[in-house]
Amino acid sequence: MQFDLAIIxxxxxxxxxxxxxxxxxxxxxxxxxxxxxxxxxxxxxHGGRLLGAFAGAYVELFRNIPFLIQVFLLFFVAPAxxxxxSPLMAAFVAMSAYTSAYAxxxxxxxxxxxxxxxxxxxxxxxxxxxxxxxxxLLPQVLGYILPTSTNLTISLVKESAIxxxxxxxxxxxxxxxxxxxxxxxxxxxxxIALIYWGLTALISALTKRLEIRLQxxxxxxxxx
Amino acid sequence: xxxxxETEPAAVEITGLNKWYGDYHALRDIQLSVAPGERxxxxxxxxxxxxxxxxxxxxxxxxxxxxxxxxxxxxTDDKKRIRTIRREIGMVFQHFNLFPHMxxxxxxxxxxMSARKxxxxxAEELARRFLGRVHIPxxxxxxxxxLSGGQQQRAAIARALCMSPRIMLFDEPTSALDPExxxxxxDTMIELANDGMTMLCVTHEMGFARxxxxxxxxxxxxxxxxxAPPGDFFTNPRQDRTRLFLRxxxx
Numbered sequence: 001m002q003f004d005l006a007i008i009x010x011x012x013x014x015x016x017x018x019x020x021x022x023x024x025x026x027x028x029x030x031x032x033x034x035x036x037x038x039x040x041x042x043x044x045x046h047g048g049r050l051l052g053a054f055a056g057a058y059v060e061l062f063r064n065i066p067f068l069i070q071v072f073l074l075f076f077v078a079p080a081x082x083x084x085x086s087p088l089m090a091a092f093v094a095m096s097a098y099t100s101a102y103a104x105x106x107x108x109x110x111x112x113x114x115x116x117x118x119x120x121x122x123x124x125x126x127x128x129x130x131x132x133x134x135x136x137l138l139p140q141v142l143g144y145i146l147p148t149s150t151n152l153t154i155s156l157v158k159e160s161a162i163x164x165x166x167x168x169x170x171x172x173x174x175x176x177x178x179x180x181x182x183x184x185x186x187x188x189x190x191x192i193a194l195i196y197w198g199l200t201a202l203i204s205a206l207t208k209r210l211e212i213r214l215q216x217x218x219x220x221x222x223x224x
Numbered sequence: 225x226x227x228x229x230e231t232e233p234a235a236v237e238i239t240g241l242n243k244w245y246g247d248y249h250a251l252r253d254i255q256l257s258v259a260p261g262e263r264x265x266x267x268x269x270x271x272x273x274x275x276x277x278x279x280x281x282x283x284x285x286x287x288x289x290x291x292x293x294x295x296x297x298x299x300t301d302d303k304k305r306i307r308t309i310r311r312e313i314g315m316v317f318q319h320f321n322l323f324p325h326m327x328x329x330x331x332x333x334x335x336x337m338s339a340r341k342x343x344x345x346x347a348e349e350l351a352r353r354f355l356g357r358v359h360i361p362x363x364x365x366x367x368x369x370x371l372s373g374g375q376q377q378r379a380a381i382a383r384a385l386c387m388s389p390r391i392m393l394f395d396e397p398t399s400a401l402d403p404e405x406x407x408x409x410x411d412t413m414i415e416l417a418n419d420g421m422t423m424l425c426v427t428h429e430m431g432f433a434r435x436x437x438x439x440x441x442x443x444x445x446x447x448x449x450x451x452a453p454p455g456d457f458f459t460n461p462r463q464d465r466t467r468l469f470l471r472x473x474x475x
């Protein structure tokens with residue numbers, strides 16, 4: 001068994017296009033999912049009985065069904081009920097919804113970990129809850145959620161490989177195509193394994209830097 | 225102290241106030257009228273309802289019965305009114321509750337800019353002035369975590385003062401501080417009192433009460449047991465319960 005580097009070099013454009021698509025899907029649906037997650041978390045905490053129950057059910061729904069099955073439901077089952085999405089659109093929706101369920105739980109845990117005194121101090125100063133949330137709670141929460149969010153981002157980037165099953169032309173799909181043409185699974189799958197690894201390693205490194213930037217008060221304390 | 229002219233509304237007027245936490249009756253039939261400029265010290269054993277009482281005044285706790293009127297405006301469920309009243313009332317907490325991710329200066333500027341719509345330069349000028357008044361102008365650009373407890377509490381006082389409140393509530397402001405640091409916070413509060421601020425302080429610092437209080441309110445089991453000027457309160461308490469409390473405090 002020998003490793004033929006030429007196969008990768010000959011097909012690098014397809015792989016690059018697949019990687020670009022993977023990054024594109026994640027770069028849009030992860031932020032959307034996180035923002036949706038914040039909304040779901042707030043609904044669950046402050047939405048009252050009905051909306052709170054809805055938010056809870058939403059989280060349970062998307063957390064408790066395998067992502068592959070969610071993708072199938074959206075792409076193969078939803079059309080039977082009149083919801084017809086292109087593979088790419090289905091990919092965005094599935095990724096965003098899945099992300100939001102996890103992000104909501106991360107956000108809720110982080111908000112609960114901030115002492116009640118912070119909110120009370122805001123109220124006592126005459127601030128409304130939206131201002132307290134934006135200026136007092138969320139900036140503090142960022143420090144807490146970054147490490148867990150990095151985890152989530154990395155697992156979602158990996159989960160995006162599942163989108164190949166509904167013919168979204170992302171990295172894994174591109175790889176399968178090349179394998180189909182060249183019958184060289186060893187070279188191609190090794191290559192995309194390395195590409196996924198490189199991508200997630202890059203995300204870790206970037207968020208680590210972000211973590212430091214977002215918590216000036218903790219860093220200056222360390223410097224002191 | 226109690227007989228003020230009819231025309232000037234009381235700073236705080238509390239009548240028939242009751243509060244329950246579930247089945248627990250935390251405040252019972254509280255009557256308290258605070259004149260503008262008056263300094264009230266509230267003391268009593270833990271669980272007596274002191275904190276609950278002052279937290280009702282700015283609606284950090286919702287009262288269940290009775291009425292609270294702040295400068296002629298009654299506290300209702302109306303959110304806008306609650307915010308109006310909160311802006312007139314500054315509060316200082318036992319654990320400071322400074323915002324750890326903001327510098328001391330930013331802590332002081334947030335509410336004036338957000339709730340009073342001051343411009344940034346105006347808010348900064350205000351913040352620096354009050355940080356000077358609590359004697360920590362040099363700490364403006366530090367984060368709360370870099371300050372000592374006493375400095376943090378003085379920063380918290382400055383933050384409250386930046387909203388130009390007409391009434392200040394203190395909820396055990398020195399209870400979380402080391403004994404040698406307590407004095408610097410009390411000195412700041414005494415200066416504030418001497419400037420004519422209306423103050424309600426929950427504290428066990430009886431020296432402070434003796435020095436600045438117009439009246440001392442003693443609470444037990446959610447009730448006001450006794451209200452008296454500090455001279456009478458400390459030397460000649462009328463109620464047995466007060467005498468017992470003072471005796472325990474001194475030992």
